[in-house]
Amino acid sequence: MGAVRVKLSALALCLSLKGGDFWLPFLAILNESNQAWANATSALIIVCSETHMQRSDGQPARPSHSHSFDAGTAWGYLALQALKSGYYAHGMGGIDYEKAAEVVGAPEGFRVEAAVAVGRLADLSTLSEAQRQREVPNRRKPLGDVAYEGRFRAA
Numbered sequence: 001m002g003a004v005r006v007k008l009s010a011l012a013l014c015l016s017l018k019g020g021d022f023w024l025p026f027l028a029i030l031n032e033s034n035q036a037w038a039n040a041t042s043a044l045i046i047v048c049s050e051t052h053m054q055r056s057d058g059q060p061a062r063p064s065h066s067h068s069f070d071a072g073t074a075w076g077y078l079a080l081q082a083l084k085s086g087y088y089a090h091g092m093g094g095i096d097y098e099k100a101a102e103v104v105g106a107p108e109g110f111r112v113e114a115a116v117a118v119g120r121l122a123d124l125s126t127l128s129e130a131q132r133q134r135e136v137p138n139r140r141k142p143l144g145d146v147a148y149e150g151r152f153r154a155a
C-alpha cells in the first residue's frame with residue numbers, strides 16, 4: 001500500500017498506511033520523540049492547506065486569508081470521526097516542514113500545516129517510562145485568559 005492524496009477545495013491530505021511504500025519516508029518527517037511512539041500507529045497524514053482560492057472564471061487564483069483556519073477545521077472533524085470509528089488521532093507540530101513538503105510533493109500554493117497519526121489506543125505497558133509520564137490530562141487555561149468581551153485585555 002502506498003500514499004493516498006485526498007484533495008478537497010482548500011485542503012490536501014497525504015496519507016501513508018503502515019507497511020506501505022511511504023511509511024518510512026513519512027516517519028522520517030517526524031522529530032525523534034514523535035517517531036518513538038508514532039511508529040506504532042496505523043496511519044500518518046500530512047495535512048496541507050491551499051493558500052490560494054482557485055477561480056472558476058479563469059482569473060488568477062486569489063490569496064486565501066483563511067486557509068490555515070479551514071485546514072484546522074478539517075483536522076478537528078477528522079479527529080472526531082476517528083474517535084467515532086474507534087480510532088485516536090494525534091496532531092503533531094514536531095515535524096520537519098521542508099522535508100514534509102518534499103516527501104509529499106506539495107505543489108506551489110500548498111502549505112504543510114501539521115502531521116497526524118491515527119491508530120488504536122495502545123496499552124500503557126507498551127510505552128517507555130518517559131512516554132507514560134506524558135499520558136496525563138493536560139492543564140487547560142481558564143476561559144477568561146483566552147476569551148474577551150469585545151477587545152483583548154492587557155496582559
Ligand SMILES: Cc1cc2nc3c(=O)[nH]c(=O)nc-3n(C[C@H](O)[C@H](O)[C@H](O)COP(=O)(O)O)c2cc1C
Nearest residue numbers: 031033034090091092093094095114136137138139
Ligand atoms: C500546535 C501543537 C503542536 C503539537 N505538536 C505535538 C507533537 O509534535 N507531538 C506530540 O506528541 N504532541 C503534540 N501536540 C499535542 C497533541 O496534539 C495533544 O495530544 C493534543 O493537542 C490533545 O491535547 P490534550 O492532550 O490537551 O487533549 C501538539 C499540540 C499542539 C496544539
